Amino acid sequence: xxxxxxxxxxxxxxxxxxxxxxxxxxxxxxxxxxxxxxxxxxxxxxxxxxxxxxxxxxxxxxxxxxxxxxxxxxxxxxxxxxxxxxxxxxxxxxxxxxxxxxxxxxxxxxxxxxxxxxxxxxxxxxxxxxxxxxxxxxxxxxxxxxxxxxxxxxxxxxxxxxxxxxxxxxxxxxxxx
Amino acid sequence: xxxxxxxxxxxxxxxxxxxxxxxxxxxxxxxxxxxxxxxxxxxxxxxxxxxxxxxxxxxxxxxxxxxxxxxxxxxxxxxxxxxxxxxxxxxxxxxxxxxxxxxxxxxxxxxxxxxxxxxxxxxxxxxxxxxxxxxxxxxxxxxxxxxxxxxxxxxxxxxxxxxxxxxxxxxxxxxxxxxxxxxxxxxxxxxxxx
Numbered sequence: 132x133x134x135x136x137x138x139x140x141x142x143x144x145x146x147x148x149x150x151x152x153x154x155x156x157x158x159x160x161x162x163x164x165x166x167x168x169x170x171x172x173x174x175x176x177x178x179x180x181x182x183x184x185x186x187x188x189x190x191x192x193x194x195x196x197x198x199x200x201x202x203x204x205x206x207x208x209x210x211x212x213x214x215x216x217x218x219x220x221x222x223x224x225x226x227x228x229x230x231x232x233x234x235x236x237x238x239x240x241x242x243x244x245x246x247x248x249x250x251x252x253x254x255x256x257x258x259x260x261x262x263x264x265x266x267x268x269x270x271x272x273x274x275x276x277x278x279x280x281x282x283x284x285x286x287x288x289x290x291x292x293x294x295x296x297x298x299x300x301x302x303x304x305x306x307x308x
Numbered sequence: 309x310x311x312x313x314x315x316x317x318x319x320x321x322x323x324x325x326x327x328x329x330x331x332x333x334x335x336x337x338x339x340x341x342x343x344x345x346x347x348x349x350x351x352x353x354x355x356x357x358x359x360x361x362x363x364x365x366x367x368x369x370x371x372x373x374x375x376x377x378x379x380x381x382x383x384x385x386x387x388x389x390x391x392x393x394x395x396x397x398x399x400x401x402x403x404x405x406x407x408x409x410x411x412x413x414x415x416x417x418x419x420x421x422x423x424x425x426x427x428x429x430x431x432x433x434x435x436x437x438x439x440x441x442x443x444x445x446x447x448x449x450x451x452x453x454x455x456x457x458x459x460x461x462x463x464x465x466x467x468x469x470x471x472x473x474x475x476x477x478x479x480x481x482x483x484x485x486x487x488x489x490x491x492x493x494x495x496x497x498x499x500x501x502x
Binding site for chain 1: 331332335339340343344346347348353356357360361364365368369430431434435438449450453454455456459474477478481482484485488
C-alpha cells in the first residue's frame, strides 16, 4: 500500500504514463480512496495541460528574426571557409612559390643581361682572344676552336710566329725622302 | 514539416558536398524550433538569436562529424544549442527576462481586449515562473512541454541518464505548482473557460 508521500512523488510520471503498470494501478487505487491526493492530482494535471498549452508558443520567432540569424550564419560560415586549413595551405604555397620564382629571376638577371651585352657587342672573330675568352665564359666549343685557330695562324704549332705573321707584326721601315 | 531521417541524411550529404541550398534547407527546417528552445532557456530575445546563430554555425562547420547512427540531426543540433545556452547563463548567472517580448506575445483566440489582456497575463505568469527555475529544471521542462520530446531524447540532449531527466521534469513540475498555485492556476482557468 502506497503512502500519500509516495503517491505525490509519483504523480508526474503517472500523468506522463511512464510508470510500470503495477505501480500505476497502486497509485490509481490510492487516488480513488484519498481526496487530498486526488486534489493534488487534479492540480498537477491542470498545470501539465497549462504548460503543454503555454510553452510551445513561447519565443515563437518572427520571419525577420530568422532572416537576421540566417545572414549571420552565412557570414560566419563563409569567413570560416576562407580561414580553413586547406585554403590557408594553398595560399602559403602560392606565396612561397611566387617568392621562390622571384628569387630565381633575381639570380638569373645578371647572367642574362651579361650574355645579352656580350652577344650585342662586336663579332667574335674581330675581338682579341683574351676578351672573347673572358666575355664568353663558359666557353662554347666553337669559341675555343676559333681561338685556337687564330693562335695557330699567328704563331704556328710550336708557338713561334710564322714568317707571314712576323712580316705582318714587324713595322714597315720608314721611307726617307 | 519534419522530414524523414533519410531525407535529412541526403540533405546533410549534399551540404557536405558544398551545396549551399542544402544548408539553407537544413536551416529552414530547424531554425524556428531551435530559436524557440534557446528563447525558452534564456528568456531573452537577443541572447536567443545569438545562441541560435552560434549553434548553426558550429553545426554547419562540423557537419562531417555528425553521426546519424548515434542520434537524430535534431537531437545533435539541440544538444549543441543547450550546451551554448549553458555557457551563456554561466556567464550571466541570472536569466534576463525580455519584458518587451513578453508583453508583445500574440494572444490566440482572444476575441475581446479583456480576454487578450488576460491571455497575456497568463502567459507572463508562466514565463516568470519559468525564469525562477534553476537552469537544469528549466531545460527539462522546456524540452518536455515546449518541444514534446521523450525522456530518452531529453536525457541525450542534457547529457544525463534517463531517470535523471525524469526526476528533473518532476521537480520542475512540483516547483511550478508551488509557484503558480493556487491563485494563478485559477486565473489561468478563468481565462481558459471564459
